[in-house]
Amino acid sequence: RGEASRDVAPANVAAARALAGQFAAALAAARRDALAVGTQTHQQPGTTRLGPARDAPRDAPRLATLEAFVRGECHAGAMATADFLWKTLEAHEKDAAAGDDVAAERCLLVAQTARLARREAREELGALMGPARDWNADAATLAKQRRRAARSSARSTARFQLFGGSDQNASSDKNTAEDPRLAESLAALARVAHRGFRAWAERFARTVGVELSRALPQDERLGSQEVPRDWEEEEAGGGGGGEVSLRLPALPSPYALGCLHAASSEALRCGGHLMSRDGIAALVRATAKECGGAYADFVQSATSTSDRLSERGVLQAMFDLRFVMEALLGPGCMGGRGKAGGVVGDANDEGDVLVAATRAERTLAARLDPIDWATYESFLWRNERRAYSRCATLLGLLTQSHGAPAGAEKVPPATSSDAKATTPPPRFTYLPVSLPAARGKGGGKGDGSVGAVDWSLAGFDRFGEPDETRGAGDEGGLLGKIGQGLGGWVRGVV
Secondary structure, three states, X not given: OHHHHOOOOOHHHHHHHHHHHHHHHHHHHHHHHHHHHHOOOOOOOOXXXXXXXXXXXXXXXXXXXXXXXXXXXXXXHHHHHHHHHHHHHHHHHHHHHOOOHHHHHHHHHHHHHHHHHHHHOHHXXXXXXXXXXXXXXXXXXXXXXXXXXXXXXXXXXXXXXXXXXXXXXXXXXXHHOOOHHHHHHHXXXXXXXXXXXXXXHHHXXXXXXXXXXXXXXXXXXXXXXXXXXXXXXXXXXXXXXOEEEEEEOOOOOHHHHHHHHXXXXXXXXXXXXXXXXXXXXXXXXXXXXXXXHHHHHHHHHHOOOOOOOOHHHHHHHHHHHHHHHHHHHOOOOOOOOOOOOOOOXXXXXXXXXXXXXXXXXXXXXXXXXXXXXXXXXXXXXXXXXXXXXXHOOOOHHHHOOOOOOOOOOOOOOOOOOOOOOOOOOHHHOOOOOOOHXXXXXXXXXXXXXXXXXXXXXXXXXXXXXXXXXXOOOOOOOHHHHHHHHHHOHHHHOO
């Protein structure tokens, strides 16, 4: 029953777990062998049972002599393992960059093996590279004790620095401090994982960029002067005190949703919730860079011919570009008026990821009349933030580490003047699930916490209900756009 209740991991995760488990088991066996050699018992190496620490004064000199040797050999073995994985990765990186999907999968396997080996073997490495008197203790218990001692030491040091005086626990902290070679071994495995995830992500992101580059020139609506039926009407204050009616994009194009869904599907295929944050971060950064480059190339080619992009096409392209980048990198990553914000990742990648997207957005904004753009801008970005809230659950694997977009004001219901903002949407009243606003930390309070979905920010009453004025085949609102993006465009990627 216990086996049946476990999640069935993807093949690459299962293989990486098996390899990492073998590494951890080898370390545990080495600890048993070292304990058997260092104690005056008649047990054969490998048969000593690890359990609670037992004081044996007569074994202390022998264990002290063996301790330095075991630490050095443990460090050398961990570094040799990381070096082997690094060289294996180098053997497949060039093929993956050239478009070899098998090589990219092997890079992913190496990355996941290094990450899981770092996680699974951390406790055993810490036990082996710790004091010999603790070799017979449980590795997990020792790890908890070291973390607790580190926190206590940090608080004690801060307290003595604040009030002055000398730390009486400094000498004991030195005795319980971790061997610096442990951090070096773990860092070597982390570098392998980071490089492997990056090679895999860049290979996949190129396929998304190619498909997006094909889809953009084929979108006839970007050059049309007609107002699409899925644009929402906005009321802006006029110069003479009256109201000016505007119709602006409110939903992303199908191919914009398609490329995001393709990235989310790839993350799901490669582990889903079992993927590390480093792997997800590598995927979203690489995909954002390729998507930004595709938009930059399209905008550059479209500026040479005036009929490729109409004013309405410019607005839709700006909406799609910012929606894609913020879904991948987080709300606010593009900053205000095209100024790049912060990106979580490598310092060398922070500016590089957003260079092309920022250039494309500025070029598109320059094609609009400055007065018109000043009128459109606040409404356009408000609609984009609202669309992000609508799609946050659909793209959960990509948006799980992002907070709620700032400045997304709550949208009053549009169908009834006396309806309250807290009224649940009809489509959730008959489903056997709890309301989305009741789930996650913070619920529907709009406090910006990760995982909370405030459906009043999304404007659930404007999802696009059936309308007799729509023609046959019109994609309609959000659900129609999702159907187009997930049903048609992504076939070229998957």
